[in-house]
Amino acid sequence: MTVTVRVPAKVNVQLAVGGARPDGFHDLANVFLAVGLYDEVTVTPADSLRVTCSGPDAGQVPLDRTNLAARAAIALAERHGLSPDVHIHIEKDIPVAGGMAGGSADGAGALLACDRLWGTECSQSELLGMCAELGSDVPFSLVGGAALGTGRGEQLTTLEVGGTFHWVFAVAGGGLSTPAVYGEFDRLTAGSEVPAPEASPVLLEALRAGDAALLAGALVNDLQPAALSLRPSLAATLAAGTEAGALAGLVSGSGPTTAFLTKDAEAAESVAAALIASGTCRTARVAQSPATGATVVGA
């Protein structure tokens, strides 16, 4: 038997970051929105644990036990006294180390796929608990849609979304390390008072109403100055996207992918073409949100 799970990428429409905690993490008000770019994770019984990956960025994905999909399979097997003897294949379409939670998507996808393959029948709350142990963004990859993540981002409250949003993602050459970006945030904010993170009421209303213009005015990412400090060339990408007619642009999470909100699908296509022509990014992708979370698409 083989099980395939499809899992979406995310953009953070608000990423409010508090000061560093004693455990090294930062408290967040993290408004996640799942976007329609997907990885597919397929699991098949095998003699031992093995990970393979295909897709344009496959060469950047670790295939050893540090891969989040492998870690998810090991965690589920250990919990149920099983051997994690499974071949995990990742068909990767989400940019790697791009601030779009591709690794988290694969972790959530492998967990759901192995749960189905092995018949372990975990409850949703068990799966969410295991996701949180794998990484702060992994629970959101499981649920998709839109959600407010508090704590380190793993405590989720589902949000209502009243319409479809049209995005363009400018994919940069090379990735940015999430811990390095949080470290740069700490360096840039050292000596100043960092306010407790709070979700913006206007932004939540824009999501609820499906109002792209209102959302565009409320987009905010506290990690953006840190990402720009580590990768100054992103300023030119942001400028190119807004000059091309996007309603607004921001760095996606820890970057270096930049996200542009547009008024409709046609505007998204023209902003993507202009971004590619500008030479300020490796490629540009259009996608809509919200998107559904990890879903079994074949068994």
Ligand SMILES: C[C@@](CO)(OP(=O)(O)O)[C@H](O)COP(=O)(O)OP(=O)(O)OC[C@H]1O[C@@H](n2ccc(N)nc2=O)[C@H](O)[C@@H]1O
């Ligand atoms: C920034 C965000 C925004 O959604 O995602 P990306 O843009 O990287 O995808 C997340 O906070 C990334 O979440 P995730 O990638 O799951 O991080 P984790 O594996 O839990 O942690 C990796 C490292 O990031 C830092 N980290 C992460 C989350 C958090 N709330 N505070 C932190 O300081 C810590 O240095 C931690 O050791």
Ligand SMILES: Nc1ncnc2c1ncn2[C@@H]1O[C@H](COP(=O)(O)OP(=O)(O)O)[C@@H](O)[C@H]1O
């Ligand atoms: N399944 C996976 N896919 C991509 N990267 C992975 C995976 N498992 C572990 N990683 C590691 O996680 C790092 C962050 O990748 P990714 O999750 O794509 O980006 P981000 O944290 O910016 O959203 C990569 O550089 C890679 O070393």
